[in-house]
Amino acid sequence: MEAQEKPSILECMDIWKVFGNNAQSLLSELGPNPDDNAFARHKLIAGVRGVSLKVRKGEIFVIMGLSGSGKSTLVRCMTGLHALTAGHMLIDGLDLAQLSDADLVHLRRRKISMVFQDFALLPHLTVLGNVAFPLRVQGIGRQAREDTALRMIELVGLKGRESYYPDELSGGQQQRVGIARSLTTQPDVWFLDEPFSALDPLIRRDMQTEFLRLQSMLTKTIVFITHDFDEAVRLADRMAVMKDGRIVQIGRPEDLILSPADEYIENFTRNIPKNKVLRVRSIMDARTAPNNDVALPAEACLCDVAERVITGKGHHPVVDAEGTVVGALHRSDLAQYLV
C-alpha cells in the first residue's frame, strides 16, 4: 500500500542461472520453460530459474528457502558475482551486465556490501584491519579508515576488541565483525546471506534483535537470506519463498500467512504463532461500521490487542496513525488466529 509508492532499487528481470558447459546457448535452445529432464539430459544444473522481483528502497526483503533451493545463487546473481545465463539484473537502474569492469568495481565499493554465512573474515587481519579493509581497498588513508572502522566496531558492540584476531572471537562476535565490515562503506544496499545460520539459537535471537536495532538507525535497503521461516517472518517487510530455483510466492509475511499460494507455503505457515505476526489492519473488516469506543491501532499486532477485543463487546474501531477510522474488528474475527 504505502510502501508501493517507494521506488525500487533492485530489479531482477527473469533471471536464469544454469551451471554447466555451454549453459547459455543450451538454455536458449531449450525454449522458454525447460523442465528438469531437459536440464539433466544436457548435464546442466539449474540454480535459479526465471526469477523476477523488485526490492524497494529502505525495505527489508527476505528470501527464504530450504537448503539447495538457490538462495545463494540468486544473491550471487544480484551482486554480480555470477554472470547471468539469461535475464537482467538492475541496481539503481543500471544493468550489471552492461557495466564496465571499472564501473562494477565502483558500484561494489560504494553502493553494495555483503555479509556471509561463514563470516569470511580475513584471518591475517585484526578486527580493526578487517573492518577497515573495504576502505583500504579504496585507497583511503590509514587514519581516516581506522576512525570509521572504530565507529562501526562500536556500533556492533565490539569496542575493546579491535586488536583481536578473528580466531580469538566467538561465532557471534565474528559475525558482528562481518556486519561492521559490511557497513564501513555506508552502502545503499546490504546483502546478508544466512548471516545467523551458523550461530546457536539463543545467540541468533540476540543477533536478530541487534539487526533490527541497527536497521532502525540506518534504514538501508536490505536483502536478507535465510532458511528459517520464523526468522523471515520476524524480520521481513516483504519476503519471497524459493523452491527449486523458482519463487513460489512474494508478499508481506501476513499475506503469506493469510493466503498461502499453495500447500508448500502452508506447511511453513502452519506452525507460526499468527497472533504475533498479523496486524490488526490485515484482518479487520473495512466495510462494517464500528459500534463501540475502544479503538485499536491498525499497525498493532493481534497479541497486543487480543485482551481488549475479547473482553470488549461489538465491533471495535480500527484507527491508523493519524487517528482516522479505517475499519472495524469483532472478536469473532480474531478467534481463528489465537492458537
Add this chain to the structure above:
Amino acid sequence: MSLADTLPSPRPSLRSAVLLAVALLAVSLSFLSRENPLVVFPRAWEVDLATPLGETMTFLARDFRIGPVQFSTVTRAIGWLISQPFELLAGVMAEGFSHYRIDAPTIYVPPLPWLGITSVFCLTAWWFGSVPLALWTGGCFFAFAVFGLWESAMLTLASVLIAVIVGSIGGIGLGILGYRSRRFNAALQPVYDILQTLPLFSYLVPMILFFGFGPVAALMATIVFALPPMARVTTEALRSLPRSVSEFGTIAGCSPFQLTWLVRIPAARQKLLLGVNQVIMLSLAVVIVASLIGAGGLGGDVLSALKSMRIGDAVAAGLAITLIAITIDRLSYAVAMQRREHGRADLPWHRRRAFGLSCTALVVASIAISPLAPAVHTWPEALTVSLGRYGNGVVQWIGTHFDAQISWLRDTALIVFLKPTKTFFLSVPWAGFVLVVATLGWILGGWRLALLGATVFLAIAVLGYWKKAMISLYLVALSVGSAMFIGTMLGVWAGLSNRAARVLIAVVDVLQTLPTFVYLIPVVMLFSIGDVPAFLAIVLYAIAPAIRYTCAGVRGVPQALIEGARMSGCDNRQLVTHVKIPLALPTILLGLNQVIMMAFGMLVITALVGSRGLEEVTLVAVARVAPGDGLLAGLAIAGMAIVCDRYVKALNRVIAYHLGLSVPR
C-alpha cells in the same frame, strides 16, 4: 554415482582369459635361449638419442640465438642476477668481501661475527618458538664454530636462503597462475611430476652447460628442484580457501591485483609457510648434493672427505648438515605456526618493531666488540676441536675390531638377498617383462595405465638402457620390500602401543628431516662402497613413511568397528589380524607409494657410493658433461618412478573398493 563405474576394471571372464594367455606366453618366453631377440634386446634395434640430444643442448648453450640475442647471453644474465644476492649473503655470513687493487693493499671487509649471527638465530628461535628451541639453536651454532665448520655451514645456509627465497617467489607465481587457469594447471602437472622425479644429477648437467661450473649452477639446480612443490602447495592452498573469502574481496571492490595480494595470498598464509618449510628442507638436500658441481659448503666438505676416505671428517660435516636440517626445519615451522598476540597495534613503534630492533642491536654490538675481543668475531684456531681427527680414529678402530662381523654381514646380504634378486631381474626376457607390466596395468587401471607402463619400459629398451634399468629396479624392489616389511611391523607395533608410538614417531620425524646425502655417510663408514651400502641407505631413508602410515592406519580404524568386532567375540589377536590390519591396508598402501618414491629419490644419490644402475649413468654424465645421456637416463628413472606411482595408486583404488572403503588421500 557408485564406485563401480569409476573403477575401470575389465570384465572377469575376459580378465581370466587374458591372464591365462599372458601366463602361458611369459612361461614360454622364459624357455627361450638368450640369443633370441625377445630375451635380450638386440643392439640393432636400439636408437641412439643421447648424442643428438646432447648436441642440441650444447648448441642451445653455445650458439643458439633468438634474433640478435645470443641464448647464452640470456642464461648468463640470469646467472648474474641470481649470483648477486648470493654473493652478498655469502660475503656477509661467511666469506667477507675482498676488493683487489693494483698498487695498494687489498681492502678486506670481514663477514659478520659468529657470535652476532648465532645470537640473531637464537633470538629468532626464542621469539617465534620457545626457550628450548633457542637453546638448541645456540648449541648447534656454537658447535659449528668449535668444530671448525663455521664457514662451510654459513655458506650452506646462505645458499639455502637464496634458493628458498627465489624458489618460493617463483613457485608462488606459478601456483597463482595454476589457480587462475585450470588448463594451465593441468598442463603443468605432468611437467611437475617429471621435475620432481628426475634425478638430481640430471639437473646438474644442463645447469653446468648453461651457467658454468660453480655455485650459481648449483643454486639454479636447487631452485628448479624447489619450484614444483611450492607451486603445487600454492595452488592447493588457494583452492582450499573458503569461497566466501574471495567473494568478500570481490564485493568489497578489490581489483584483481588486490584480490590476489591483499586477500587470497595472505589468507592462505599459513599453508604457504608450511610449503616454504618443505621447500627449505628440499633445498637443503639439493644444495648439498649440488656440491658436486662446485657449490662448496658442508656438502663440499663431505664430498672431499669421502673422496680421500677421511671418513671421520665426512661424519663431522654430515653431522653438521643434520644439525642445520633439524634446526632450520623447527625454526621455519615455528615461524609458520607463530601466534600473533593481539594488542600490538596500540603499542608505540619501538615496541612493535622490538624484534627487528633487537636483532640489529645484537649484530651492531657484536661488531663493536669484535676489535676488542677477536674471539667474538672468529672462533680462535687454537680452541678449535677437530672432530674429524677423532672420528677418523674411531672409524679406524671400528674397522679393525669389527672387520670380521661387518664383512660377514655384507657378504651374507650379498649372497642371500642381493645377488639372486639381481640375477633374476637381469635374466627376465624384456618382452615378457613389458607384457606383464602391460597386463598388470590393464587389470589395475585399464588400457591407459597399461599403455603408460608398456611405453616407458619399451622406451627404456629402445634407448639401450635395459640392463642398467633392471639393476636400478632390482635395488629399488629389494629395498622397498625390506623397508615395507620392517616398516609395517614397526608401524603396527606403534599403532598398538602408545609408548612405542612416541619413540618411533620421534625417530621417524628425525629420519624425515635428514637430507638424503647424510644417509650415505654411516653406510659408507661401515660397508665402504657397493650395492650393500646403497641398499641399506635406501632402506633407512624410505622406511619412515612405512612406519608412519601403518601406525596412522591402525590407529585410524573407527572405534565403532572395533567395538562391533569385540561384541562379535574377537579376542585381542583376532582384532589385530582380522579388523585393524585389513582396514588399515589402504592407508598402508598409501605409505607404500611414498616408500617407493623415496626409494627412487635415494637410489639416485646412491650412485655416489657405487651402485651401478641408471643412476650411475646420470652421475657419470655430470663428470663428463654429457647432457644427452644424463637427461635420458634421468628421464628413464623418472619414468619408472611415475609408473610405479600410478600402479600403486591404481592398486590402492582396487583394494579400497573391494574392502568397501573410501580411497584415502
